[in-house]
Amino acid sequence: MGEIVFAAKVTHVPSIWMSEHLPNFKGIRQMAIDGLKELGRRAKEAGTETFIVIDSHWITNQGFHLNARARHSGTFTSHEVPHMLEYLEYDYAGDPELGGLISQKIAKGGYISIAHDNPNLQVEYGTLVPMEQMNEGAYAKVLPIAACQFASIEEGKEWGEAIAEAVKETGRKAALIASGSLSHAFWPNRVSEQGLNSINTEFNRQVDLRVLQLWEEGRVSEFLDMLPDYAERCRGECNMIDTAMLFGALGWKNYNGKAEVIGEYFGSSGTGQVNVEFPAAAAAAVKAA
Numbered sequence: 001m002g003e004i005v006f007a008a009k010v011t012h013v014p015s016i017w018m019s020e021h022l023p024n025f026k027g028i029r030q031m032a033i034d035g036l037k038e039l040g041r042r043a044k045e046a047g048t049e050t051f052i053v054i055d056s057h058w059i060t061n062q063g064f065h066l067n068a069r070a071r072h073s074g075t076f077t078s079h080e081v082p083h084m085l086e087y088l089e090y091d092y093a094g095d096p097e098l099g100g101l102i103s104q105k106i107a108k109g110g111y112i113s114i115a116h117d118n119p120n121l122q123v124e125y126g127t128l129v130p131m132e133q134m135n136e137g138a139y140a141k142v143l144p145i146a147a148c149q150f151a152s153i154e155e156g157k158e159w160g161e162a163i164a165e166a167v168k169e170t171g172r173k174a175a176l177i178a179s180g181s182l183s184h185a186f187w188p189n190r191v192s193e194q195g196l197n198s199i200n201t202e203f204n205r206q207v208d209l210r211v212l213q214l215w216e217e218g219r220v221s222e223f224l225d226m227l228p229d230y231a232e233r234c235r236g237e238c239n240m241i242d243t244a245m246l247f248g249a250l251g252w253k254n255y256n257g258k259a260e261v262i263g264e265y266f267g268s269s270g271t272g273q274v275n276v277e278f279p280a281a282a283a284a285a286v287k288a289a
């Protein structure tokens with residue numbers, strides 16, 4: 001029987017790429033890089049065979065989509081920030097079997113749900129940036145899932161539950177990665193360069209810190225009660241649908257695992273960023289109860 005053996009919410013900011021490749025920005029995101037590498041080490045130790053990455057930078061407008069290609073390879077340049085992230089080379093095995101099963105389960109709920117095998121469908125940087133740090137040597141398969149920007153938190157919950165069911169049935173040991181920010185208010189263009197390392201508004205910073213406190217204390221039920229407001233008022237990336245899916249897969253309000261922040265919360269171009277592990281064993285305990 002398969003299992004989600006590892007779960008995390010991670011950052012995917014392009015400044016991670018800048019930190020490693022642009023001389024003027026050398027080292028600016030070393031703490032985030034170290035955090036991603038540590039999460040990757042833990043995922044490997046847990047026996048991960050496939051990284052399921054809910055990619056809040058693969059933004060869709062309708063339905064549930066995943067990239068079920070047998071191989072993901074290419075050279076990526078971001079259309080959004082081509083000066084910050086370009087020529088990222090990648091080559092990972094995909095997971096068509098698990099992708100197909102997840103898609104079928106979500107379709108059963110009455111949703112448009114497609115496991116794509118289209119060579120023109122690119123992988124976005126919400127998957128590529130964390131995978132480059134976490135999946136060293138490309139030892140594990142990668143299954144990118146899109147974030148539908150008009151889906152509700154409730155839909156995200158159902159989709160997360162379907163992901164967990166499919167993992168169980170395939171027998172796969174999977175790491176579930178919610179790739180997206182906390183608050184997500186970019187600085188206006190005029191001041192965006194100066195704001196590279198800070199968070200846009202003290203309100204957003206304070207709410208993000210409170211959220212991390214709730215996660216660290218295992219107060220997931222309270223967090224989920226505030227999630228719709230949090231996503232709206234702090235301009236959640238893709239309505240924080242990645243976070244809704246993550247908790248849906250872990251057991252929603254019955255999940256009370258105490259999260260561990262790896263490194264520190266930080267600002268990037270106005271947005272609030274963090275790397276956090278959610279204990280997968282606590283999700284297994286929910287299902288067993």
Ligand SMILES: [Fe+2]
Binds near residue numbers: 012056181
């Ligand atoms: Fe993003």
